[in-house]
Each structure stands twice: as structure tokens, then as C-alpha cells.
Amino acid sequence: MNAYIAILIMLALAAATSIGILVATTIIGPKKKFPEKMEPFECGESQLVSPRLRFSIKFYLVALFFVIFDIEAVFLYPWAVLFKDLGLFGFVEMMIFIVVLAVGLIYVWKRGALEWE
Amino acid sequence: MIADLTETIIKILFIFSINVGFYSPILGWVERKQSALMQDRVGANRANILNFKIIGLFHPIADAVKVLTKEDFIPEGADKFFHTLAPFISLTPAIVTFAVIPFGGNYELWGHSVKLVIADLDVGMLFIFAFASLSTYGVVLGGWSSNNNWSLLGGLRASAQMLSYEVAMGLTLIGVFMVYGSLRLTDIGMIQENFFRWGIFMQPLGFILFLTCAIAENKRAPFDQPEAESELVAGYFTEYSSMKFVMFWMGEFLEIVTISGIVTTLFFGAWHLPFVTDQMLLSWFSPAGPNGAAILAMIVNVLVFFLKVSFFIWLLMTIRWTLPRFRYDQVMRLGWKMMLPLALLNIFITGIVLLVWK
Numbered sequence: 001m002n003a004y005i006a007i008l009i010m011l012a013l014a015a016a017t018s019i020g021i022l023v024a025t026t027i028i029g030p031k032k033k034f035p036e037k038m039e040p041f042e043c044g045e046s047q048l049v050s051p052r053l054r055f056s057i058k059f060y061l062v063a064l065f066f067v068i069f070d071i072e073a074v075f076l077y078p079w080a081v082l083f084k085d086l087g088l089f090g091f092v093e094m095m096i097f098i099v100v101l102a103v104g105l106i107y108v109w110k111r112g113a114l115e116w117e
Numbered sequence: 118m119i120a121d122l123t124e125t126i127i128k129i130l131f132i133f134s135i136n137v138g139f140y141s142p143i144l145g146w147v148e149r150k151q152s153a154l155m156q157d158r159v160g161a162n163r164a165n166i167l168n169f170k171i172i173g174l175f176h177p178i179a180d181a182v183k184v185l186t187k188e189d190f191i192p193e194g195a196d197k198f199f200h201t202l203a204p205f206i207s208l209t210p211a212i213v214t215f216a217v218i219p220f221g222g223n224y225e226l227w228g229h230s231v232k233l234v235i236a237d238l239d240v241g242m243l244f245i246f247a248f249a250s251l252s253t254y255g256v257v258l259g260g261w262s263s264n265n266n267w268s269l270l271g272g273l274r275a276s277a278q279m280l281s282y283e284v285a286m287g288l289t290l291i292g293v294f295m296v297y298g299s300l301r302l303t304d305i306g307m308i309q310e311n312f313f314r315w316g317i318f319m320q321p322l323g324f325i326l327f328l329t330c331a332i333a334e335n336k337r338a339p340f341d342q343p344e345a346e347s348e349l350v351a352g353y354f355t356e357y358s359s360m361k362f363v364m365f366w367m368g369e370f371l372e373i374v375t376i377s378g379i380v381t382t383l384f385f386g387a388w389h390l391p392f393v394t395d396q397m398l399l400s401w402f403s404p405a406g407p408n409g410a411a412i413l414a415m416i417v418n419v420l421v422f423f424l425k426v427s428f429f430i431w432l433l434m435t436i437r438w439t440l441p442r443f444r445y446d447q448v449m450r451l452g453w454k455m456m457l458p459l460a461l462l463n464i465f466i467t468g469i470v471l472l473v474w475k
Contacts (some may be wrong), residue, residue, distance in 0.1 A: 003236040006125045010235060018205045018364065025189045025360035038193040039176075040265040041355055049331060059277050062449075066280035069457070073287035076464070077243060077309040080294035083471065086436050090119035091468045096228055105457065115452045117448035 044096050072101050122227060129234050132215055135423070136374055137367070144176035144370040144430065151434045179364075189359040189458035192264055199262035204357065204364035207255030208469070210248040211371035217241040218378040221388050222395050222417040224411040233388075233419065234303055241302040242294070245379065246287060249334065252368060253279045256336075257345065259365070271352025275343030279334055285456035286330035288444055292323045292467040293383050304386030307339070310394050316384035322463045325385045330456060331376045332436065335369065338439040342448055346436045377429035385425055388418040 153160025164175040242250030260272015296319045297305045333340040344352030402410035
């Protein structure tokens, strides 16, 4: 039996559970609406600024670094599984790859992109 | 075909009832009781049925009833669709992730080979990473769609933190795969039949790094910046109420169970007792006949696995209530400047040792 069918069954069960909970919580429970209550919570005050504002560039930088270094990690997986067959040659090759990316990390580090004040 | 399908469905229902039906409600109680014990309080003990309290074990039931009868609240200006989608994305992958973790070995029952894992994928760990990272979307969507400043800040913090630690978490386990030469979790469990080949002896540094990254990925204290109560009210789920709020918590508890399952499988001998091989178990139970022996061995292995999982859940709970929260710049510094270089170093050391050892 294909293992992915089992995962599909599991996924269907999980999705059904989540949707069931969402439907149940929408149907059961009181619904009393008045304007003061519908305001987003800001410690009792009316909202001063809208949250739909620009936010710090730092978060974009982290997302970019994530893409670069996660691709590195993905390349390492097949190599790790075959490590014993590849032997010394594969090890040296992959270390060169890692060193190239480590230089990138050091560059990012020295430019201060990882600092949070 | 029919036998296989029945077997799969039985295994799915078993894991589903253990995780969703047992662990996720009981962990809410465990967390409250554990924090009470550690802070010298009494803890949850009020819920009772006919004055029977059983150390507050009725609280999960009382909570479920209470939460279901609460109003489902969506604030003004919030994106209704994404506001509802966020808890769905947080909970669904958390349930599915456990599918590739083996909770027992292989058994011959009436000529039918039973393998105690729902889906024996050859890319097992990659599947776990793929599904575990989906929960980032739930957090970010929940934070963004609520039209609330606290939620947005929590969501932003969560996204940056989870992305940072995901990189390190992927790299910490490379050493394990180098040692065992497989991504298939049943293979890794099988090799650990030998006590001296348990992951903790092969990869001590990898274990510590993985556990740290996993707690950060799980967003629990000391890494609970995304939901820091004293700063952000409740972070990304400030605007959630009723069962939607609980779905975030269920997702978090199921992630704890999954992390404990991964730690058990990769580092602590999966379903094996130390120094006891599967063959020894079968021979001890041989008076019960071949099928009886297989069933008894199966029960022992499943119990051992879930006891180990429960131990690591307790460990994670203890860590959560022991350590104070890190500042956000400390969290990010630890992720990029400690975890990532140390994970790369771990790969290097593992490679050298494996090459010399051979």
C-alpha cells in the first residue's frame, strides 16, 4: 500500500477535525454585537494607529537569509544520507560548499544585518 | 489490499485518539498542574463531578464545555477569511506530522506483517520539516488579519523567529542522517536496537542543538517572544476567542508531542528498551505462542515509546516553567550567531569522526 495514501487519509481526518471545530464554534455560542466590543483590543483605548503600517526592514532581511540558508540545508540532506558511500571526496566537496556559505554568513554578520536594537 | 487499508485506518485512529483525544486535552491540565507545583501553588482543582475531584482531572472536560459555549469574536476591520483560516493552518499540519513517526517495530501476526507506523516514507524527516513549517503561515496570518497592533507585532516576531530557527533546526539533524545513512525514521529506529548506537551517544551536540531549536520553533518559554504576555497581551492570538483560541493551543500541544516523538526516535532508541532486542522480547513471551508473543512484544514496545514521549513532554514543560523569557535580540542572536555556526561545526566534526572511524 502506498504510504502517501495513508498520509492523505490522515490529512483528510485532520482537516475534517479542524473544520468541524470551526463550524461548531461558529454555530454554538452567543452573538451579541455592539460597536465598542467590536473594536480591536488596545487595552481599553480606541485604536490610535492602524496596524496596516510599514514595519521594520529587519523582518524582510531575515526572510531573505532564510531562503539562502535553507536551500543550503536542503542540498545537505541527500549528501548526508549518502555520506558513507561518497567518502573523503564527498566530504571535501561539501566542506568547500559550506565554507562558501559560511563566508556569506560572516559577511552578513560583519555588515550588522543580524543586529537588533 | 483490504487488509492493508484496514490496518492503516486502525493505526490512524489509534494515533489520532492518542494525540488529539488524550495528549492535547491532558497537556492543558499538565501544564497548569506543573506550573502550580513549581510555583508552590495548588493549581487546577475546582472542577468536580458529584464532589469527586481526582486532582483536577475534570478540568479538560470543563474547559471544553466552557470554551464551546463562548462567543466566536472577529474584530472590526479584520479579514474574516484569513482570521478563520489561521487556526485551521495551525492545527491541521500539527495533527498530520505524527504520521511518519514509528511507535513500534515489525510484527508477524497470523502471517500478516504489521509495521507500527502510519506512513513509512523514505523522506520521513523532510516530510516532518515540510509540515512543521506550515504552522508559520497560521501564526503570520493570525497576526496580520486581526487588525490589531499587538497581534501584528506578535506575528512579525513569530515569523522572524521561526524562520531563523528553522534553518538551524534543519542543519542540526544532518549529523544524525550522516551517522544512520537514512531519512526513514523506521530505519533509524531499527538501528537503535543496539543500546550503544542510540543517537544521544552518536550526536550529543546535535541533540542539545535540536532540542533548543525545537523549543524556539514551538514558540514556548524561554522563546515565547511572539506571545509575550507582559508586552504583547497575547501576541498573535490576542483577537481570538472560543474554540479558535483553543485550536492554537491544541496545535502547540501537538507540536510538543511531535517534538518529543522525534527526540525519542532519533536520539533515545525509539521503541527499544536499553539492552533488549526485539528478538529477546519475542523469546521471553514465547510461552504465549507465536501470535501471542508478537502481540505482547507489540504492547511492550508501544508502551515504552509513549513512556519516553511522556518523559520528554515533562522535560519540555519543566524547561518552560524554569527559564525566564529571552529578550528578542537575544533570541535572534542565539539563532544566527550560535545555533547556525554550531550546527555547521557539528556536521564537520561528525564527518571527520565518521571518516576516521571507518
